[in-house]
Amino acid sequence: MFETRAGKASVLVLLGTISFAQSQDLPAGTIQAKVNTACAECHDAGIIRQQRLSEKVWTKELDKMIKWGALVDPADRTAFIKYLSESFPPDKPSDLVIRVAGRKTR
Amino acid sequence: MLSRRALLRQFSGTVLGAGVSRPLLSWATDTPAVSVPGKEGMIVRSGRFLDLEMPPEFLETWLTPIGHFFVRNHMHEPSTLDADTWRLSIGGEVERPYTLALEDLSKLKSHTVTNTLECAGNGRGFQRPRVPGVQWLRGAVGTARFSGPRLHDLLQHAGIKTTGKHVMFHGLDEVPGRVPPFIRSIPIEKAMNLDTLIATQMNGAPLARHHGFPARALVPGWIGAASCKWLTEIKVLNKEFEGNFMKPGYRMPNQSISPGGEVNPDDTHPITILAVKSVIAQPVEGSFLKSRTLRIHGAAWAGEAGVTRVDVSTDSGTTWQAARLGTEQARYAWRLWDYIWQAPKPGQYTIMSRATDNQGHIQPQTAVWNPSGYLYNAIDQVDIHVRD
Numbered sequence: 001m002f003e004t005r006a007g008k009a010s011v012l013v014l015l016g017t018i019s020f021a022q023s024q025d026l027p028a029g030t031i032q033a034k035v036n037t038a039c040a041e042c043h044d045a046g047i048i049r050q051q052r053l054s055e056k057v058w059t060k061e062l063d064k065m066i067k068w069g070a071l072v073d074p075a076d077r078t079a080f081i082k083y084l085s086e087s088f089p090p091d092k093p094s095d096l097v098i099r100v101a102g103r104k105t106r
Numbered sequence: 107m108l109s110r111r112a113l114l115r116q117f118s119g120t121v122l123g124a125g126v127s128r129p130l131l132s133w134a135t136d137t138p139a140v141s142v143p144g145k146e147g148m149i150v151r152s153g154r155f156l157d158l159e160m161p162p163e164f165l166e167t168w169l170t171p172i173g174h175f176f177v178r179n180h181m182h183e184p185s186t187l188d189a190d191t192w193r194l195s196i197g198g199e200v201e202r203p204y205t206l207a208l209e210d211l212s213k214l215k216s217h218t219v220t221n222t223l224e225c226a227g228n229g230r231g232f233q234r235p236r237v238p239g240v241q242w243l244r245g246a247v248g249t250a251r252f253s254g255p256r257l258h259d260l261l262q263h264a265g266i267k268t269t270g271k272h273v274m275f276h277g278l279d280e281v282p283g284r285v286p287p288f289i290r291s292i293p294i295e296k297a298m299n300l301d302t303l304i305a306t307q308m309n310g311a312p313l314a315r316h317h318g319f320p321a322r323a324l325v326p327g328w329i330g331a332a333s334c335k336w337l338t339e340i341k342v343l344n345k346e347f348e349g350n351f352m353k354p355g356y357r358m359p360n361q362s363i364s365p366g367g368e369v370n371p372d373d374t375h376p377i378t379i380l381a382v383k384s385v386i387a388q389p390v391e392g393s394f395l396k397s398r399t400l401r402i403h404g405a406a407w408a409g410e411a412g413v414t415r416v417d418v419s420t421d422s423g424t425t426w427q428a429a430r431l432g433t434e435q436a437r438y439a440w441r442l443w444d445y446i447w448q449a450p451k452p453g454q455y456t457i458m459s460r461a462t463d464n465q466g467h468i469q470p471q472t473a474v475w476n477p478s479g480y481l482y483n484a485i486d487q488v489d490i491h492v493r494d
Contacts (some may be wrong), residue, residue, distance in 0.1 A: 042154070
């Protein structure tokens, strides 16, 4: 009855798998490598890429992560906040949805 | 039949493969595929820590197959789980602290509770202004039959002192860096409720490792975070546990705040019971439909209350019609619902669903905004296009 995205699930899943590496990269920037390193202990880039936050909220989140052990040189803190809030602001469209590879099972 | 040790080895063997099997720091340069055996087709909200959401179109049955059940982790999953060496300690404000092996636990009288488990953050991705956290939409929720001994029986055996007011759960979540451990507590009244379990089974099978093998708390009708996984310690306390995941985590403001506003953590209360809510499984957002006759369907739940009706609107909320409720029901479980609709003509439509519970709560037009996006339960809606 429905002609939906679900009807093309296998295609989407395949595309999702292929595109995962691309979509999971953080965008280019002078501080990108340091952000990768600081966050990778606990997170992949996907959790960062799905956020859409103001500079104020990014600041709060970054400071929480630093408190919890993210290794951020204090001299880089402002650059981190600028990079994150410019890369993932509230008005940016959502990322592509990524699926676990393989066909739906029961 | 597999022995428990063999079963565990099988689980342990998939520890890396079942998550995202990439070494530390490799993701930036590697080209990984997301492989989570048994969870094919699920939405990956986070590969590390693993957070998987059920796509709405997977919601087809009253009991959610384990492969479609959402996964929420606050930390790394345990890297090893050994059923033979696993122990559960019961202590704190009790007369007779003791420790159980899995074999001991399995000898205790088992009870079954069918429960809809929902992450407190389900729907966070719909909150405006946006809030930080896993951007769940509709599918951080599922319903399963959980089985295991009653927490009541374990605590009664230990003998709770009159000073015992709260019960703390601590599991094997692996804590990275200086992240506070994932420890939570529930009030003694809920702990002693005969429906609160230490579950070892889900839908008749041993708990899968993503869902807390070998034992987890099952606090029915409450937010998912109350039902701690990989449980190793139950401790009776004289007050609510003080830790990040009790405060400031998992709390709601006592006062209403304007969207985007800030909250004083001292002016909040812990989240406990789930809110009344319905979601639309099909048609999915953005569907282009060939037929004008549609079966609109989904699920509705209300924590400790029962869903009494679901209404559907096909005209952006101007008029509402009662949906048919499914016959399968249990105290803490969702009700499936459906509504057959004949679209009057081709075009764009906004379909909505609205649940009502037996305590008079109605799913609101707008959810209560809070800085962590907890308990989002606004009327669900999808935009669809019916073709010529």
